[in-house]
Amino acid sequence: MTDSTPFTQQPDLQHDGPYQGQQGPYFGPYGGRWMPESLIAALDEVDRTFQQAQEDPEFISELESLYADYVNRPSLLTEVPRFAAAVPGVRIFLKREDLNHTGSHKINNVIGQALLARRMGKIRLIAETGAGQHGVATATAAALFGMECTVYMGEADTQRQALNVARMRLLGAEVVPVTVGARTLKDAINEALRDWVASVETTHYLLGTVTGPAPFPAMVRWFHRVIGEEARAQVLAQTGRLPDAVMACVGGGSNAMGIFHGFLDDPEVQLYGLEAGGEGMDTGRHAASITLGRTGVLHGARTYLMQNEDGQTIDSHSISAGLDYPAVGPEHAWLHDTGRAIYEPVNDDECMSAFERLCRTEGIIPAIESSHALAGALRLARRWADAGEVSADTPSGQERIIVVNLSGRGDKDVSTAAKWFDMLPDAPTPEGGDAAAVAARPEGAQD
Amino acid sequence: MSASTPQDTSRTQDSSVRSLTTEAIERARAAGRTALIGYLPAGYPTVEDSIEAAVELGRNGADVIEIGIPYSDPVMDGPVIQAATSQVLADGFRVDQVFEIVRAVTERTDAAVVVMTYWNLVGRMGVDAFARRLAEAGGAGIVTPDLVPEEAEEWFAASDRYGLDRIFLTAPSSTPERVRLITEVSRGFVYGVSVMGVTGARDQVSNAAESVVAAAHEAGAPRVCVGLGVSRPEHIREIGRYADGAIVGTALVAALRDGGPAAVGRLAADLARGTQREATA
Numbered sequence: 021m022t023d024s025t026p027f028t029q030q031p032d033l034q035h036d037g038p039y040q041g042q043q044g045p046y047f048g049p050y051g052g053r054w055m056p057e058s059l060i061a062a063l064d065e066v067d068r069t070f071q072q073a074q075e076d077p078e079f080i081s082e083l084e085s086l087y088a089d090y091v092n093r094p095s096l097l098t099e100v101p102r103f104a105a106a107v108p109g110v111r112i113f114l115k116r117e118d119l120n121h122t123g124s125h126k127i128n129n130v131i132g133q134a135l136l137a138r139r140m141g142k143i144r145l146i147a148e149t150g151a152g153q154h155g156v157a158t159a160t161a162a163a164l165f166g167m168e169c170t171v172y173m174g175e176a177d178t179q180r181q182a183l184n185v186a187r188m189r190l191l192g193a194e195v196v197p198v199t200v201g202a203r204t205l206k207d208a209i210n211e212a213l214r215d216w217v218a219s220v221e222t223t224h225y226l227l228g229t230v231t232g233p234a235p236f237p238a239m240v241r242w243f244h245r246v247i248g249e250e251a252r253a254q255v256l257a258q259t260g261r262l263p264d265a266v267m268a269c270v271g272g273g274s275n276a277m278g279i280f281h282g283f284l285d286d287p288e289v290q291l292y293g294l295e296a297g298g299e300g301m302d303t304g305r306h307a308a309s310i311t312l313g314r315t316g317v318l319h320g321a322r323t324y325l326m327q328n329e330d331g332q333t334i335d336s337h338s339i340s341a342g343l344d345y346p347a348v349g350p351e352h353a354w355l356h357d358t359g360r361a362i363y364e365p366v367n368d369d370e371c372m373s374a375f376e377r378l379c380r381t382e383g384i385i386p387a388i389e390s391s392h393a394l395a396g397a398l399r400l401a402r403r404w405a406d407a408g409e410v411s412a413d414t415p416s417g418q419e420r421i422i423v424v425n426l427s428g429r430g431d432k433d434v435s436t437a438a439k440w441f442d443m444l445p446d447a448p449t450p451e452g453g454d455a456a457a458v459a460a461r462p463e464g465a466q467d
Numbered sequence: 468m469s470a471s472t473p474q475d476t477s478r479t480q481d482s483s484v485r486s487l488t489t490e491a492i493e494r495a496r497a498a499g500r501t502a503l504i505g506y507l508p509a510g511y512p513t514v515e516d517s518i519e520a521a522v523e524l525g526r527n528g529a530d531v532i533e534i535g536i537p538y539s540d541p542v543m544d545g546p547v548i549q550a551a552t553s554q555v556l557a558d559g560f561r562v563d564q565v566f567e568i569v570r571a572v573t574e575r576t577d578a579a580v581v582v583m584t585y586w587n588l589v590g591r592m593g594v595d596a597f598a599r600r601l602a603e604a605g606g607a608g609i610v611t612p613d614l615v616p617e618e619a620e621e622w623f624a625a626s627d628r629y630g631l632d633r634i635f636l637t638a639p640s641s642t643p644e645r646v647r648l649i650t651e652v653s654r655g656f657v658y659g660v661s662v663m664g665v666t667g668a669r670d671q672v673s674n675a676a677e678s679v680v681a682a683a684h685e686a687g688a689p690r691v692c693v694g695l696g697v698s699r700p701e702h703i704r705e706i707g708r709y710a711d712g713a714i715v716g717t718a719l720v721a722a723l724r725d726g727g728p729a730a731v732g733r734l735a736a737d738l739a740r741g742t743q744r745e746a747t748a
Contacts, residue, residue, distance in 0.1 A: 058638035218664040331591030333539040
């Protein structure tokens, strides 16, 4: 029996039983395959190959050696006491996905899917990218496996992430700036899908997050679940217990699904997904799909998405290109409705303040994406302090523990951050020439 | 919610539902013609001119007119249609204006008028409400480029309730099992995608088209029409040898862009020359 109003929010879904290991294609009412028929055979092939690979010891061992010897797994779990000192009585640990090869969690999924692509006999990888991290990871895997690579990137993003464009080109990938629509991540996905419809015989679409049609949401999570498994074991080893909360930023939501998955069936661990609140929910300029609360279909999945009354997608806005996506993975939609995870928006201001604090207190420059999760950790810690649950008098061993997924490093964001904090070199004196003065002027960091 | 529904949802073609699209294609067949199906975007370049263009199309030989609703993320469309529909959206087009267009075109032509839409626009309005309003406007059905039968339970129910045709796509990559499923749930005609790709005029009709049509016919589809890359009368003549109809989109949109509704009429008349089937023994 189908629901008569499937495109409205269905909060408070009941769910009994384990949360881990959901296979899709549906997560409660979310997910599915809202795709052109032309691509269904390819999705079936990916699904079949993925199911077989999971059962194949040779595949698992290949994946594990690449994780260990190429990606640099396991990634560290680093306690950050000077950062956490903002709120006494709270210990904060960072899951250091920023230390992976290529600088973010994205490589976990890319290596896995590239192995699958090779098994399927594909010779070309295509990908969308927002911040460029997924594009760089895909270009890296293509170089490693000797495959062709085309990366679609919104023109707006190629400008704010110019460094990553150069990295992809150095790695031998073709970067195609997308000049239609809002020229950001969602439009890059549209272009990648259009490419795939025409090239599916030779090409694997290496989708970079837990969105899209089945099997992508469950498959991408499966490749990232290593984050949560490691983090759980590491926090147990370092503190002797499970954390009180786990924090991750959510655009499409792949790093969050990866770390959440390890803790889904530990009910005492609160899970927080931090969405990009942009310039504020009341401005409409944000990327907080779940917080906005409208369900629909985008890029193959039923989920929460930013849309107007007619169902047209609304352009999202975030200081971080990687969270600038107007929808969210369907499993997150389900975790929200069941109440298992909590989703909150973090504004650009609050995010950048956490970004700066981590730089100054710990000597770690985080990705702006991940800084949303850092801000979420400080916010939750202060909430505990305000409620009197933690204080300077909290005895040692009784502190609250938060694990933050530091999904990426901030090298790519240095110029955005420098503009935000007005740290660019002073404009030369007038005789220095107009061009130099224009180039050096912070051009509205919030644009 | 659906307790008052008079009939059960049927996943098979329900012969009790009158199919306006079927009638239009069968009229063409009876007249010795390949059915001509023309696509135009709703509201392009204005609502008024999109009506005039569709009327020109209907009066110059189209048996079925497909009115596409502009959508923000049209993954099956190539650059010409994308450029047209994004202009319409930028000008503030609202989805429910499509009903006014369908009504006007239905009243002024003999063609069956179907809507082509990406599914989120239907879902947002509510599948039942959309279907009811389309039927009230005289519409014949919906072409659904990003809806596969597995996700279409609600549409099956609504299309049966309001007597609308459901035109699903089949592709060169569709397995025989999928072609059977698509054939079984479609009503009006099966939309045979001629090529692995997005919309856009091509010099030649793909070789894959004939086998796509043959597979659907073998699966029992009474009417299979070929779209994607069809832009000239000779394409239609060729398609007419094995298919029941030919679908032209991008070429008409380009004509409308460059020459207004009158150019659509001229191109439709030219395309119609290709619909006449050679007499067979």
